[in-house]
Amino acid sequence: MAVDRRSFLRLTAVAGGTTALSGALWQQALAAGPAQPGPGPYGPPQAADGNGLQLPQGFTGRIVARSMQRVEGTRHVWHPAPDGGACFADGDGWIYVSNSEVPLVGGASAVRFDASGKVASASRILNGTTLNCAGGATPWDTWLSCEEHDYGLVYETDPRGRRSAVARPALGRFKHEAAASDPVRKVVYLTEDQPDGCFYRFRPATWGDLSSGTLEVLVGSGTGPVRWAEVPSPQLWFTPTRNQVGGAMRFNGGEGCYYTHGVCYFTTKGDNRVWAYDAAAGSLDIAYDDDLVTGGEPPLRGVDNVTAAASGDLYVAEDGGNMEINLITADGVVTPFLRVVGHDKSEITGPAFSPDGSRLYFSSQRGKSGFIGGTDGCTFEVTGPFRR
Template identity: 40%
Template sequence: MSRSFFPEANRWKRRDVLRTLFFTAGAVGSASWLVGCGGSDSTAAAPTPGIGDMPDGEELPEIADELLGRFADIGPLQDADIHGVRSPQGFATRIVAINSELPQPEGMDASAPQTGGIGNRPWHIFPDGGGVVPRENGGWIYISNSEVPGAGTLGFTFPELAGLSTAIEEFTPGLAQVGTLVFDPDGTIVDSYTILSGTTFNCAGCVTPWNTWLSCEEFPNGQVWECDPYQPGEGLARPTLGFFSHEAIAIDPDERMLYLTEDMPDGRFYRWIPDPSDWPEGSDRAALQSGRLQVLAVRGEGVDAALDGPQAIEWLDVRNPHEPQHENRLPASTVFDGGEGVWFFKGVVYFATKGDDRIWAVDTLSQTIEVIYDRATAVAPNNILSGVDNLFVTSQGDILVAEDGGDMQVVVILPDGTLKPLLQVVGQDASEIAGIAFSPDGRRMYFTSDRGGRNGAGGFTNGLGMVYELILPNTL
């Protein structure tokens, strides 16, 4: 199916090792399954409420009290299955892609690698952030970034070299790409192709309300690229969204704003406000060509006080928006140590910071920020989450957090604040989990082990990346 979406104009953890050697999403609910990053819903029958639908004065704790959570009643994790995944009783897994192998119509099994397959490209290495868009026939497309480092990534690991690495990056095309898996309604894989290439260290991103994919480059001069997931091709750079180590994006479609994280030790949290002509009121999409980039500053009693309760925030226009932001820091802006996943849900923007293992909540109504999970102060049994990374929020209020390291789990933060493990990948301790996304009917959840692979003996271990499908029981 061919269609055009573009306007006419125009861890400190395991990944650091790789960066050095080489010198990186539909909400789920009972009635509304497929929601783009940030909580916009352009395809489902029952749209997720935006901030304009909320009663005046309703804040985060009151919202949480009304939501029960889709995964509130799941049981403990069972023993690992043949694919190396522990999940609650009633769940099952399938492997749908493995690095350097052609995807198979029925998925990959634990036997020897296949020689034939779907598409004209082996699956890319280091799959990271991902998303899903629907097809007109009832199927769907899973979109997957490839987090392959390049010259510019040297400046991520060694910020003092960012200027040199950025200059080299200008003359050395990146090795990252964005690939797709195309599914029929019954889950059969029918195609696979590339929608972006030549970029560097593509980490997470966002499915837009208009069903394009925003892919984020994670290095000091990185950009955001907009891609058409419905056909092979190349994306378009969107420089208005800034030049920095982009990690992820969330979109508030009602207020027409984008929120962006920066994965650096001295990173910031940003929002982008389109010019009126870029995303006119009533328009179904933004052109993403002109707007204001702003950075967050915590006021009140300061960012540390956000552990104890909401603190007032202010948005400041960035300095020199078309230059690398690590060279143009505003002293009044607030540092967030390693920004990771971000998601917009019912007037709240959730985001993770890996440097301090925290989940933050920005209330866009009251313009406040608070910490809703802090590893250092969490008390058992609600302290099982470490290595926070990608985020996904279901339409029932579950916050799914993928771990970079930690126990290689996806952990659910329920609306009442209780934590439960949803799954765990074993035998791949050098990897991380990312790329959480759901099929339009909500029955299948996709995630990556971005450094998993075959062990040569019919099982799986550390490797160059693979994509899993978690099949949910009918009771959920």
């Protein structure tokens, strides 16, 4: 009997098990395969508000910054094409950092909020870099801003702008997308946005100092046990990093990356998957795959940036699709959380929670116009009863 791709993937995913979805808050994750559609904990998105946000009942939203316009109450002009982002505690307030995915002048900016959530200041924290896509926060409160081109670097930046940004070539030169820090194993995971890209980890010589260390690539043949192998020439190469190690596992367009509760989750846009690397077990699994959805249309398409709430719930942004952020709960349900109406040619980027978990920030990179230069980008804040 012929087996179509969806059936084949479902069978292999079930056979591979779901151990990678484990972790302190994922004990009740899928026993029979990747996440499936179902009702979410907040109910469906309601009618759009004045900013085009469809949110669950009890949640409210606002625009905190617009590309090429001054951030309200400041003299700082917000950057075009806002992309990856993260939040950092700062005194009695917090800071949201955002990359700019444009050539030559990409960099990153930051908005500081006071204890009440009012914008207190905004500033530039990284200049003179190109196509800064996603990145990741470190446990020592710096932002890793990743360049998305073949010779791209990772830049370590200070969200408060007190120290100059520093290039970290030891993390490799490749088409960087996102980064996620694992404080238990003292490594940084990295995704690569290539159709035949790889998944990497960097082991610093000294934890907290990214100036030197070892770049490794994931080696394996699919879900289940995997291992790591050193990349011989991560900085200066004639052979790209992804082709330097035989048996390196290939991923179709690596995108977002986030570590939480012992698991590093990362997305691949080419096959619309959310992967789960169980760091303790050294095992890889699939948390979501639209080809493995049964009983209806997959709710999540165009997977991109990903973050997690303290509860363990994952929030996955869409690049295209119907401009949603989808929620994947700890018990394996995938469901739309919010939707942005009227931004059909844009993508959702940079989801990140405030330190207390009460606010979610994200951007529509190209806004309503969809202009590829991102001059119509919008950065949003959503407030509500998030599970914590």
